[in-house]
Amino acid sequence: MNPELQGRVFEPVAPYLVGREKVREFARAVFSTSPLSLDPAAAQAAGYADVVAPPTFAVVVQEATLAQLLAEPDGGIDFSRVVHGEQRFSYTRPIVAGDELTATLAVTSIKSLGGNDMVTAESTIVDASGEHVVTATSTLVVRGEA
Amino acid sequence: MSDLTVGDVIAEQSFELSRDSLVRYAGASGDFNPIHYRDDVAQSVGLPGVLAHGMLTMGLAVQPVIDWLGTRGVVTDYGVRFTRPVLVDATDGATVTVVAKVGAILDETTRLDLTVTFADQTVLGKAQVQVRFS
Numbered sequence: 001m002n003p004e005l006q007g008r009v010f011e012p013v014a015p016y017l018v019g020r021e022k023v024r025e026f027a028r029a030v031f032s033t034s035p036l037s038l039d040p041a042a043a044q045a046a047g048y049a050d051v052v053a054p055p056t057f058a059v060v061v062q063e064a065t066l067a068q069l070l071a072e073p074d075g076g077i078d079f080s081r082v083v084h085g086e087q088r089f090s091y092t093r094p095i096v097a098g099d100e101l102t103a104t105l106a107v108t109s110i111k112s113l114g115g116n117d118m119v120t121a122e123s124t125i126v127d128a129s130g131e132h133v134v135t136a137t138s139t140l141v142v143r144g145e146a
Numbered sequence: 147m148s149d150l151t152v153g154d155v156i157a158e159q160s161f162e163l164s165r166d167s168l169v170r171y172a173g174a175s176g177d178f179n180p181i182h183y184r185d186d187v188a189q190s191v192g193l194p195g196v197l198a199h200g201m202l203t204m205g206l207a208v209q210p211v212i213d214w215l216g217t218r219g220v221v222t223d224y225g226v227r228f229t230r231p232v233l234v235d236a237t238d239g240a241t242v243t244v245v246a247k248v249g250a251i252l253d254e255t256t257r258l259d260l261t262v263t264f265a266d267q268t269v270l271g272k273a274q275v276q277v278r279f280s
Contacts, residue, residue: 022174029174030205031161034212046217054212055221055275056205060175080191084200088225137225 001117001142002076003110005069010105013064015128020097022060023051030054043096050097058089058125062136065105065123077119077142085118086139092132100128108137115144150248150256157210157246163198163232164239171202185236198232198240203269207244207262211275214246219279222255227271232264240264246275254278 020040027037035042036052043051070079095101102125109120123136150156168182177199180187188196204226211221234240242264249259260273 026174029167029171030202030209031167032209032212034209036217037212054205055208055224056201059201063176084228086225086227087201087204088223090223091221094220 001110001119002074005072005075005107005119006110008072008107010065010068012102012104013068014102016061016064016101016103018053018057018061018095018097018099018101020051023053023057023095023097026057026060027051027054030056040097048094048096053095053097055089055091055094056087057095058134058136059087061095061101061103061125062123062138065103066121066138066140068105069107069119069121077140081143081145083141083143084138085141086120086137088137089134090137091134095133099133101125101133102128103136117142117144150251152248152250154248155245156248156258157214158244159210160241160243161206162239162241163202163234165196165234165236167239168196168198168202168234171199171205175199175201177201193231195233195235198234198242200228200231203228203232203242203262204273206242207260207270207273208275210244211246211258211260211277215277219277221275222278223276224274226260226262226273228269229271230264230267230269232269242269249274252276 103123105123108122111118120139125134245261246258250257255276255278258275262270
């Protein structure tokens with residue numbers, strides 16, 4: 001992996017429009033039974049404009065930024081050796097259907113440990129008015145050649 | 147929430163994963179890595195068999211907290227380390243068990259610590275959820 005990736009900030013990816021049915025599909029896939037995620041009327045009764053995405057839904061929005069990182073021409077990251085090490089989501093507010101979200105990736109850390117490389121990438125996700133919604137942070141482990 | 151004490155178990159739930167669950171998550175998330183649905187591909191990269199997506203395990207593990215929280219507040223932070231894979235047998239599937247305990251009562255948030263196990267082993271490390279009551 002190229003150590004010069006550390007500190008690199010990428011171009012924002014194309015905006016992601018959060019759809020009601022996508023939220024419901026994702027919610028069912030993570031075994032959610034929450035009316036806030038599945039029932040628009042329940043979400044509206046609780047004061048939300050539409051269904052509320054489960055906390056890990058942000059990974060769907062983040063995905064395009066990680067694809068940017070893996071495709072970086074001078075990055076030197078071999079996708080076939082990548083293992084997901086850690087994941088974190090830090091929310092200012094929940095994601096709600098109807099949100100138009102834009103994600104921007106920054107590489108915050110590159111480390112070598114025991115023959116493996118570890119890259120930590122932070123995707124800052126803002127809404128259409130530029131307000132922060134969530135930061136999704138992934139640590140990817142690139143296994144060394146045995 | 148003044149009625150909470152550090153160490154209280156606030157939720158406990160088991161989830162039955164099948165290969166269908168993995169295909170469903172692949173479609174919903176867009177993660178179509180074949181190690182999550184093809185034994186031959188999983189074995190070709192040195193895995194014992196098809197694994198659940200780490201993000202599926204992470205995603206379901208927070209659901210007992212979401213149910214417990216209801217409309218009383220929101221999740222402000224959720225992080226995990228992926229420490230062991232969840233092998234999903236084609237016939238028998240896999241059972242993942244989640245226990246959520248109060249880890250810390252902070253100024254603005256309450257931290258809940260998740261213990262997530264499969265086959266009697268922990269699969270997520272440092273799985274912590276912070277919630278803010280409204």
